[in-house]
Amino acid sequence: xxxxxxxxxxxxxxxxxxxxxxxxxxxxxxxxxxxxxxxxxxxxxxxxxxxxxxxxxxxxxxxxxxxxxxxxxxxxxxxxxxxxxxxxxxxxxxxxxxxxxxxxxxxxxxxxxxxxxxxxxxxxxxxxxxxxxxxxxxxxxxxxxxxxxxxxxxxxxxxxxxxxxxxxxxxxxxxxxxxxxxxxxxxxxxxxxxxxxxxxxxxxxxxxxxxxxxxxxxxxxxxxxxxxxxxxxxxxxxxxxxxxxxxxxxxxxxxxxxxxxxxxxxxxxxxxxxxxxxxxxxxxxxxxxxxxxxxxxxxxxxxxxxxxxxxxxxxxxxxxxxxxxxxxxxxxxxxxxx
Amino acid sequence: xxxxxxxxxxxxxxxxxxxxxxxxxxxxxxxxxxxxxxxxxxxxxxxxxxxxxxxxxxxxxxxxxxxxxxxxxxxxxxxxxxxxxxxxxxxxxxxxxxxxxxxxxxxxxxxxxxxxxxxxxxxxxxxxxxxxxxxxxxxxxxxxxxxxxxxxxxxxxxxxxxxxxxxxxxxxxxxxxxxxxxxxxxxxxxxxxxxxxxxxxxxxxxxxxxxxxxxxxxxxxxxxxxxxxxxxxxxxxxxxxxxxxxxxxxxxxxxxxxxxxxxxxxxxxxxxxxxxxxxxxxxxxxxxxxxxxxxxxxxxxxxxxxxxxxxxxxxxxxxxxxxxxxxxxxxxxxxxxxxxxxxxxxxxxxxxxxxxxxxxxxxxxxxxxxxxxxxxxxxxxxxxxxxxxxxxxxxxxxxxxxxxxxxxxxxxxxxxxxxxxxxxxxxxxxxxxxxxxxxxxxxxxxxxxxxxxxxxxxxxxxxxxxxxxxxxxxxxxxxxxxxxxxxxxxxxxxxxxxxxxxxxxxxxxxxxxxxxxxxxxxxxxxx
Numbered sequence: 023x024x025x026x027x028x029x030x031x032x033x034x035x036x037x038x039x040x041x042x043x044x045x046x047x048x049x050x051x052x053x054x055x056x057x058x059x060x061x062x063x064x065x066x067x068x069x070x071x072x073x074x075x076x077x078x079x080x081x082x083x084x085x086x087x088x089x090x091x092x093x094x095x096x097x098x099x100x101x102x103x104x105x106x107x108x109x110x111x112x113x114x115x116x117x118x119x120x121x122x123x124x125x126x127x128x129x130x131x132x133x134x135x136x137x138x139x140x141x142x143x144x145x146x147x148x149x150x151x152x153x154x155x156x157x158x159x160x161x162x163x164x165x166x167x168x169x170x171x172x173x174x175x176x177x178x179x180x181x182x183x184x185x186x187x188x189x190x191x192x193x194x195x196x197x198x199x200x201x202x203x204x205x206x207x208x209x210x211x212x213x214x215x216x217x218x219x220x221x222x223x224x225x226x227x228x229x230x231x232x233x234x235x236x237x238x239x240x241x242x243x244x245x246x247x248x249x250x251x252x253x254x255x256x257x258x259x260x261x262x263x264x265x266x267x268x269x270x271x272x273x274x275x276x277x278x279x280x281x282x283x284x285x286x287x288x289x290x291x292x293x294x295x296x297x298x299x300x301x302x303x304x305x306x307x308x309x310x311x312x313x314x315x316x317x318x319x320x321x322x323x324x325x326x327x328x329x330x331x332x333x334x335x336x337x338x339x340x341x342x343x344x345x346x347x348x349x350x351x352x353x354x355x356x357x358x359x360x
Numbered sequence: 361x362x363x364x365x366x367x368x369x370x371x372x373x374x375x376x377x378x379x380x381x382x383x384x385x386x387x388x389x390x391x392x393x394x395x396x397x398x399x400x401x402x403x404x405x406x407x408x409x410x411x412x413x414x415x416x417x418x419x420x421x422x423x424x425x426x427x428x429x430x431x432x433x434x435x436x437x438x439x440x441x442x443x444x445x446x447x448x449x450x451x452x453x454x455x456x457x458x459x460x461x462x463x464x465x466x467x468x469x470x471x472x473x474x475x476x477x478x479x480x481x482x483x484x485x486x487x488x489x490x491x492x493x494x495x496x497x498x499x500x501x502x503x504x505x506x507x508x509x510x511x512x513x514x515x516x517x518x519x520x521x522x523x524x525x526x527x528x529x530x531x532x533x534x535x536x537x538x539x540x541x542x543x544x545x546x547x548x549x550x551x552x553x554x555x556x557x558x559x560x561x562x563x564x565x566x567x568x569x570x571x572x573x574x575x576x577x578x579x580x581x582x583x584x585x586x587x588x589x590x591x592x593x594x595x596x597x598x599x600x601x602x603x604x605x606x607x608x609x610x611x612x613x614x615x616x617x618x619x620x621x622x623x624x625x626x627x628x629x630x631x632x633x634x635x636x637x638x639x640x641x642x643x644x645x646x647x648x649x650x651x652x653x654x655x656x657x658x659x660x661x662x663x664x665x666x667x668x669x670x671x672x673x674x675x676x677x678x679x680x681x682x683x684x685x686x687x688x689x690x691x692x693x694x695x696x697x698x699x700x701x702x703x704x705x706x707x708x709x710x711x712x713x714x715x716x717x718x719x720x721x722x723x724x725x726x727x728x729x730x731x732x733x734x735x736x737x738x739x740x741x742x743x744x745x746x747x748x749x750x751x752x753x754x755x756x757x758x759x760x761x762x763x764x765x766x767x768x769x770x771x772x773x774x775x776x777x778x779x780x781x782x783x784x785x786x787x788x789x790x791x792x793x794x795x796x797x798x799x800x801x802x803x804x805x806x807x808x809x810x811x812x813x814x815x816x817x818x819x820x821x822x823x824x825x826x827x828x829x830x831x832x833x834x835x836x837x838x839x840x841x842x843x844x845x846x847x848x849x850x851x852x853x854x855x856x857x858x859x860x861x862x863x864x865x866x867x868x869x870x871x872x873x874x875x876x877x878x879x880x881x882x883x884x885x886x887x
Binding site: 062063116171174185302303306307319 | 503506581
């Protein structure tokens with residue numbers, strides 16, 4: 023197992039190098055020159071040239087890449103061209119917001135996805151099944167930004183029960199410990215901040231989790247249908263085990279492997295920043311921030327974020343694979359030749 | 361194994377319970393939370409929502425309007441703009457004298473003013489701030505240093521509260537530059553020294569509000585400066601929230617989460633009014649125009665340009681595209697700016713005459729480039745505008761071939777000069793007429809997109825810069841407007857209105873023409 027994990031970790035290195043080369047090349051080849059964007063409309067041609075020189079943009083791309091990677095390996099991802107703040111600081115001041123939202127969304131999606139999928143499978147072809155799958159179809163098809171705006175108009179505008187956006191009332195800000203407001207509020211025992219943070223989280227988490235919920239519901243349904251037709255389920259029923267126990271302990275548990283894969287991959291992509299959701303709900307995460315940086319040709323930030331997202335995605339895959347072993351004892355990560 | 365399953369199930373269940381409880385209790389909690397917070401703090405707080413985050417809060421290091429709105433409440437300059445125009449009033453300088461030759465500006469400073477860090481404001485502070493934006497200290501990322509202080513030769517401290525600024529050559533726009541929210545505001549020298557000459561994250565000025573916190577991508581919080589030298593601000597806290605989505609910003613206003621919003625366009629005005637909110641529209645310091653490339657063989661002939669302009673019904677175009685939220689531009693300068701002249705006339709709408717000339721000159725095709733993004737001076741975006749004009753030209757037998765690009769790419773295309781007609785605009789910086797008119801003599805083709813080069817006009821620009829404010833100077837700009845109108849270099853289209861909206865409970869709402877908003881006079885009754 024340990025060897026397997028080490029092997030997988032080593033495999034991430036070429037993946038990350040590949041990603042870094044691609045993003046580096048794309049930004050430099052296709053993005054507009056950052057100098058006029060950074061220096062503004064009144065910059066002189068000499069100032070623009072001096073800035074490019076100072077930021078190494080006149081060097082050959084390959085040399086720029088090696089300089090960048092050399093610094094990156096030492097933990098220096100550079101400084102944002104636009105705000106002049108260190109990239110690591112820019113990313114990590116926004117990343118907790120993205121993580122908090124992604125986790126809330128995946129919890130929502132997993133709970134309802136598995137619930138709907140299981141009911142649909144157990145009550146196959148019933149009204150529940152049809153309704154559940156209709157909901158899944160809607161979840162897959164609805165554009166997030168439209169759903170988000172409709173939710174804002176209805177829940178914030180018409181009903182006025184939930185805030186339209188943002189992460190917290192700034193006057194209720196708990197002491198900064200982890201950057202996760204729910205945890206920070208709990209740690210400082212500030213119930214008003216906790217309530218406010220949860221209120222702000224509901225709409226974006228539901229909007230963001232809707233698609234994942236639909237995917238998970240579909241996967242649960244098909245996996246459960248397959249499992250429920252297995253011989254051991256018939257055996258379990260024949261032994262007189264209660265239906266609830268058959269479905270949950272024998273059915274769901276065995277059906278869980280593909281579902282966990284989907285949940286893991288969905289979480290990976292949600293952590294990559296939910297650009298549209300973050301924009302619509304003014305959620306201060308890295309998704310919307312990165313898009314702004316792409317538009318401003320802020321190379322160091324975009325490179326840093328893409329590397330971070332790629333790393334997260336690779337690790338989510340790894341974690342999913344490891345969880346398999348816990349869920350299904352039949353899976354073993356054996357050494358080659360065993 | 362069972363343990364793991366149970367653990368996973370429990371975590372999911374608890375999380376969902378928290379969600380559901382929070383959701384079900386939403387209404388009640390919200391109603392409870394608001395008054396509780398209101399009694400403690402909210403009556404002392406105004407919330408302003410803008411579309412984007414400031415770039416930073418060091419006036420020398422940023423160039424964007426979103427930063428300017430926040431900084432205008434933290435910092436002050438030597439002078440400031442009058443509330444409803446761009447006339448100059450005293451601020452940190454209580455009086456000034458300009459030498460006969462226009463080269464020496466002597467300012468008498470307010471006494472007893474403290475920066476937010478407790479250090480005194482004095483002539484040394486003024487010198488420190490200007491010197492950091494002059495060679496040899498200026499850095500290339502000080503976007504407005506050249507614009508604001510480019511004419512300055514040196515700064516002398518005469519005594520603690522008198523400072524003398526010597527210019528290299530007379531520059532009348534210099535006074536207007538000193539009122540700007542970018543470049544000109546005075547920062548605490550101590551704060552700059554303590555922060556490596558960059559107070560983007562730790563702003564420290566003399567203004568009515570001082571900086572409290574900045575949550576990235578989320579909000580900036582300011583609080584009242586209790587030691588302010590002038591009339592203290594009425595409201596204790598100001599929160600700037602960043603809400604990128606237009607619809608979400610409008611909902612945040614109408615459901616009471618925020619008190620004021622800006623960055624809106626005509627499409628949401630009805631929704632705002634239906635929500636019982638007040639829309640504020642002021643004529644903006646902008647010009648939206650069509651420019652003929654005077655270097656292009658197709659439109660090098662003045663008669664051709666005139667005919668093409670005559671084919672466009674500008675009043676009808678402006679009314680239909682901007683739904684009443686932009687006024688027809690009959691001049692380059694907006695009507696509130698010095699130098700504006702009502703006597704200037706652009707060519708009128710005359711499609712018959714246009715058709716005859718264009719036929720005679722054999723003009724059948726025009727290459728147009730434009731931008732696809734909405735701009736502050738053209739909320740309808742350049743492509744929509746170009747297509748509308750394409751329609752007018754097709755009626756006089758001219759086919760316009762339009763290439764539209766996103767803004768960044770567009771600017772690169774403009775640089776190449778490969779077009780007959782392009783669309784552009786200008787957001788004024790300092791309220792001085794030179795700011796608009798010198799676009800037509802700028803050697804940089806991305807500024808002077810018409811690539812106009814008229815020695816007579818250029819001489820007038822130089823004369824305008826050196827002439828003191830007054831009737832004589834205004835007449836020079838009127839003359840420049842006439843030359844440009846006569847030469848049909850631009851077809852001025854519209855002056856956009858600056859739209860913002862606020863809760864009618866807010867008293868003293870003040871959104872300036874320079875697109876900054878001042879909060880010190882604003883208040884909202886406690887609930």
